[in-house]
Amino acid sequence: MRQSQLFTKTRREAPKDEVAVNARLLTRGGFIFKNSAGIYTFLPLGLRVLEKIEKIIVQELNALGAQKILMQAMVDKKYMEPTARWDLDVGFFALDDKPRRQGVGAPTKASEEANFVLGWTHEEVLTAIAAEYISSYKDLPFAAYQIQTKFRNEPRAKSGLLRGKEFMMKDLYSFHADNRDLQRYYGEVKEAYLRIFKRCGLDAIYTTAAGGMFTTGNTHEFQVLSDVGEDMILMCLKCNYAENREISELKDADKCPKCGGNVAEKHSIEVGNIFPLGTKYSAALGLEYVDELGVKQPVVMGSYGIGISRLIGAIAEISNDANGIIWPDSVSPFKVHLIVLDDRKEEAEKLYNELTDQGIEVLYDDRSDKTAGEKFADADLIGCPWRVVVSNKTLDKNSVEIKKRNEKVAKLVPLDKVVASMI
Numbered sequence: 001m002r003q004s005q006l007f008t009k010t011r012r013e014a015p016k017d018e019v020a021v022n023a024r025l026l027t028r029g030g031f032i033f034k035n036s037a038g039i040y041t042f043l044p045l046g047l048r049v050l051e052k053i054e055k056i057i058v059q060e061l062n063a064l065g066a067q068k069i070l071m072q073a074m075v076d077k078k079y080m081e082p083t084a085r086w087d088l089d090v091g092f093f094a095l096d097d098k099p100r101r102q103g104v105g106a107p108t109k110a111s112e113e114a115n116f117v118l119g120w121t122h123e124e125v126l127t128a129i130a131a132e133y134i135s136s137y138k139d140l141p142f143a144a145y146q147i148q149t150k151f152r153n154e155p156r157a158k159s160g161l162l163r164g165k166e167f168m169m170k171d172l173y174s175f176h177a178d179n180r181d182l183q184r185y186y187g188e189v190k191e192a193y194l195r196i197f198k199r200c201g202l203d204a205i206y207t208t209a210a211g212g213m214f215t216t217g218n219t220h221e222f223q224v225l226s227d228v229g230e231d232m233i234l235m236c237l238k239c240n241y242a243e244n245r246e247i248s249e250l251k252d253a254d255k256c257p258k259c260g261g262n263v264a265e266k267h268s269i270e271v272g273n274i275f276p277l278g279t280k281y282s283a284a285l286g287l288e289y290v291d292e293l294g295v296k297q298p299v300v301m302g303s304y305g306i307g308i309s310r311l312i313g314a315i316a317e318i319s320n321d322a323n324g325i326i327w328p329d330s331v332s333p334f335k336v337h338l339i340v341l342d343d344r345k346e347e348a349e350k351l352y353n354e355l356t357d358q359g360i361e362v363l364y365d366d367r368s369d370k371t372a373g374e375k376f377a378d379a380d381l382i383g384c385p386w387r388v389v390v391s392n393k394t395l396d397k398n399s400v401e402i403k404k405r406n407e408k409v410a411k412l413v414p415l416d417k418v419v420a421s422m423i
């Protein structure tokens, strides 16, 4: 893509009201636009990152045999009442769709009048859908997931993409004949999640945690270490065994019960959470199947979330320097930021075409009204993994200058070797 055509522009200063590093960098780079506290638009660069992450998740979950669907944001009261999750504070974005004398768009009145909530999670809806298709043990197991917008009443929406009121989540739900099969699948999802986070450039720590609003038993979180994280985990420095502070008994232990290693307390960001739900939702919503002996049994369920937009915030928060973001190759909006100086457009265009013909994603800074310094500053801020410069100086040597975003030194590469060195 030609940077001269990109409708967004970088900004030197972050907005005054943004305190979180991720929001400051992502706003300055033109990845996101803040509409309101906790509500962000994904601009072209930001959407490219989001789509890269989505692709990784889709690949890993499809490999587990999970099937992609799309549920809707408007969730009928009838689904949430049986599980007593209709009027929880977290789902305060309640709506009604009753006709009004004043006309369409009249403001919603008090929440007693509401008959819909903007979905903050979808266990109930999918359980009801599953009930339509599950009758026998032969229909089990199966799993379905979606990538969709979630709405939550988050009073502390000051952390940029880390905590949104409206945010992107991947939610997966699995349905099983018994607990043993759920545990098998739960283990597979755990491994897939660890691969997803690794592919996104993050070292996630598998952490035992409380069930919260989802289940009474323990659940597991995927935490990445960061001083700005709202969570506190106790982790073993030797084997990485970790527990969320909320439930941890390691607080009082100096040694890890698994391996005897030293335990430390760390701040972290929860990027994913998996829940062995058991029969809580199937019992409440009447989801049953007939087993091999002809006996009715409740379906055993699991649910599994990844905060996709939070993941972007976490990467920006963790992987940066004084000049901007440092994207891992796998999720960077573009692989190469190609910069032309000294009006050497003819040569730069040629290289741009060669690279894109090879399927390499290039952001081409073809702007004529920017200085070299401005272009370099933008490349650092936007943070693509490779910076390629075409200028009088490099062309005198029949070369371009290539620098990796996370390295200090640049090197000259002959023009005819550039494409090969990028693949």
Ligand code: ATP
Binding pocket: 121, 152, 154, 161, 162, 163, 164, 165, 167, 168, 169, 212, 270, 271, 272, 273, 305, 306, 307, 308, 309, 310
């Ligand atoms: P938290 O404790 O941070 O509020 P949660 O336990 O409420 O998270 P889940 O309901 O398990 O979160 O949602 C699944 C995933 O969605 C979380 O692991 C997190 O990555 C992400 N997530 C949850 N709430 C938000 C939010 N307000 N903004 C962005 N991402 C979120």
Ligand code: MG
Binding pocket: none
């Ligand atoms: Mg929450």
